[in-house]
Amino acid sequence: MKIQNYINGEFVNPIQNHWIENYNPATGAVYGQIPNSTKEDVDKAYEAAARAFPKWSNTSLDERSKILSKIADLIIEKLNFLAAAESKDNGKPISLATQIDIPRAASNFQFFANAITQFSSEAHESVGLNAVNFTLRQPIGVVGCISPWNLPLYLFTWKIAPAIAAGNCVVAKPSEITPMTAFLLGEICTEAGLPNGVLNIVHGLGASTGQAIVAHPNIKAISFTGGTTTGAYIARVAAPMFKKLSLELGGKNPNIIFADCDYEKMLATTVRSSFANQGQICLCGSRILIEEKIYEKFKKDFIKKVSELKVGHPSEATTNIGALVSKEHLEKVKSYIDIAAQEGGKVLFGGERVTVKNFENGYYLQPTIIEVSDNKCRLNQEEIFGPVVTIMSFKNDKEALHLANDVQYGLSSTLWTNNLNRTMQFSKQLQTGIVWVNTWMLRDLRTPFGGQKDSGVGREGGFEALRFFTEAKNICIQYESPF
Ligand code: TXE
Numbered sequence: 001m002k003i004q005n006y007i008n009g010e011f012v013n014p015i016q017n018h019w020i021e022n023y024n025p026a027t028g029a030v031y032g033q034i035p036n037s038t039k040e041d042v043d044k045a046y047e048a049a050a051r052a053f054p055k056w057s058n059t060s061l062d063e064r065s066k067i068l069s070k071i072a073d074l075i076i077e078k079l080n081f082l083a084a085a086e087s088k089d090n091g092k093p094i095s096l097a098t099q100i101d102i103p104r105a106a107s108n109f110q111f112f113a114n115a116i117t118q119f120s121s122e123a124h125e126s127v128g129l130n131a132v133n134f135t136l137r138q139p140i141g142v143v144g145c146i147s148p149w150n151l152p153l154y155l156f157t158w159k160i161a162p163a164i165a166a167g168n169c170v171v172a173k174p175s176e177i178t179p180m181t182a183f184l185l186g187e188i189c190t191e192a193g194l195p196n197g198v199l200n201i202v203h204g205l206g207a208s209t210g211q212a213i214v215a216h217p218n219i220k221a222i223s224f225t226g227g228t229t230t231g232a233y234i235a236r237v238a239a240p241m242f243k244k245l246s247l248e249l250g251g252k253n254p255n256i257i258f259a260d261c262d263y264e265k266m267l268a269t270t271v272r273s274s275f276a277n278q279g280q281i282c283l284c285g286s287r288i289l290i291e292e293k294i295y296e297k298f299k300k301d302f303i304k305k306v307s308e309l310k311v312g313h314p315s316e317a318t319t320n321i322g323a324l325v326s327k328e329h330l331e332k333v334k335s336y337i338d339i340a341a342q343e344g345g346k347v348l349f350g351g352e353r354v355t356v357k358n359f360e361n362g363y364y365l366q367p368t369i370i371e372v373s374d375n376k377c378r379l380n381q382e383e384i385f386g387p388v389v390t391i392m393s394f395k396n397d398k399e400a401l402h403l404a405n406d407v408q409y410g411l412s413s414t415l416w417t418n419n420l421n422r423t424m425q426f427s428k429q430l431q432t433g434i435v436w437v438n439t440w441m442l443r444d445l446r447t448p449f450g451g452q453k454d455s456g457v458g459r460e461g462g463f464e465a466l467r468f469f470t471e472a473k474n475i476c477i478q479y480e481s482p483f
Helices: 039-057 061-077 079-090 094-115 152-165 180-191 206-215 228-241 263-279 292-307 327-342 397-405 420-429 462-468
Strands: 005-007 010-012 019-024 029-035 123-126 131-139 142-146 169-173 199-201 221-225 244-248 254-257 287-291 346-349 368-371 388-394 412-416 434-437 470-478
Touching (some): 039 199, 039 206, 079 152, 079 180, 142 152, 152 180, 152 221, 180 199, 228 244, 263 388, 397 420, 420 434
Parallel strands (some): 142 169, 169 199, 254 287, 254 412, 412 434
Antiparallel strands (some): 005 010, 005 199, 131 470, 346 368
16 A cells, blocks of 8 residues: 655645555565655645644644644554554564554653643742843744654654644654554544644655755754664754754663562563564663673573563564564674674574564564673674674673673663662663663653763653753843832
8 A cells, every 4th residue: 555645734645756665574575655755745844834833833732732632542542553553564563562652652642742731941030130031942843853663653753742742843754664653643633633734744765855854954953763873964964054953872771680689570571671572672671781690590591581482473462572674674683693603602592583484574583692701792882673682791790880881872771689779879870861770661751761872862751852842042121120
């Protein structure tokens, strides 16, 4: 089936009539076509957004809140349909799409429907100077939102919801690899009464369609989630245009396990933090660091647990590991397993492609555990972004902290211990934007979300997101001395 761009509340074909094939990762077959939009389509989307901006930015917070809340309700109403579409487009298990992806997309809209009615700004009295200052946080205008293929609707809405809640109008581009649920969101927004032009969805390749959004002279802020290399490229284009940039990039996250942890909870959670979504989550704990005294026990127990995971067709309720998102990505992930052997890594479990009966051309890979001895190896320094984790031991706290921080990325860390002092020492010294202690991926949308170092710039979530999508203006008024 052909999907279309959503511009000014209408579904339209790309002007140049160029199309890209859309694959079903579970079968390896083409199942649709998406627009390969050009600069002309992006310009058309920008014009629609610019036309809608005056009215939308003057729409009351209550009215905005009602519409965002209605979008959230409609997403929940269509949960199973959207989850099936997401699972088919991305290859993730239907259970994950149903329990995580789609409910979170609804939560993103519901959260910012509430947050915008609470978002306020400061006032300062310049005592003795007969002056009062207040800060306006005004919407920027037309903003660009560009999102990746790993959590398609979840991350697409995570940007759009605060952007429109704050009164902006949006030109959004989902990944060309997983366009389907973004396409379906258009109709939901219209049904919810979102005025035409407030949200415009343009499909196409990053280097052309995405580039046209980033380079557009009047799109004054770009919120991007994707690879670090791409983020650096986008920053180079946007910097001389003085655009506001929010960059959520890659990660190579340590999962630090001490002997004094709650072992069973750690083990069950570590299977999830290693292989959820086929390991295609920027927050996955892909470097597992285990205290020496429990290393052998952990190794045995972890391998056993992972061997029980079922690789299968995403539509099966019993599937734990679905298909990787694309043939290219499967080959990229597999190449790291081959590199492991060259740099002395030992595959303890997995490492092979899986042929799922009747779906021989699907992109399936075993969950893979590789034992390494040197944190400087490529497997521990580069983001693999697949169902591949490494394990290695550490002797003491000092070594654990050094290993955890000894990478270019700084997105999230997970720490397993019941020692309060250790928890505080590590939490303050870990060079990551997020630290989970005795849990993983527990999310409170009020918290600042983002990374340090090569994991990006800026924070999403809560009022951080509303501050990103507004311009702060200080107004200072002097008045006559009191009579
Ligand atoms: O990201 P890309 P992808 C990492 C992970 C993964 C890598 C590539 O390492 O292997 O990124 O994943 C658009 N100008 N993460 O392919 O290529 C592109 O069309 C403007 C971590 O998803 O960066 C897509 O819509 N836009 C990440 C989006 O950018 C461009 C989650 C992301 O594409 C562009 C996903 C350009 N020049 C991947 N080039 C996380 N932190 O969550 C591409 N795009």
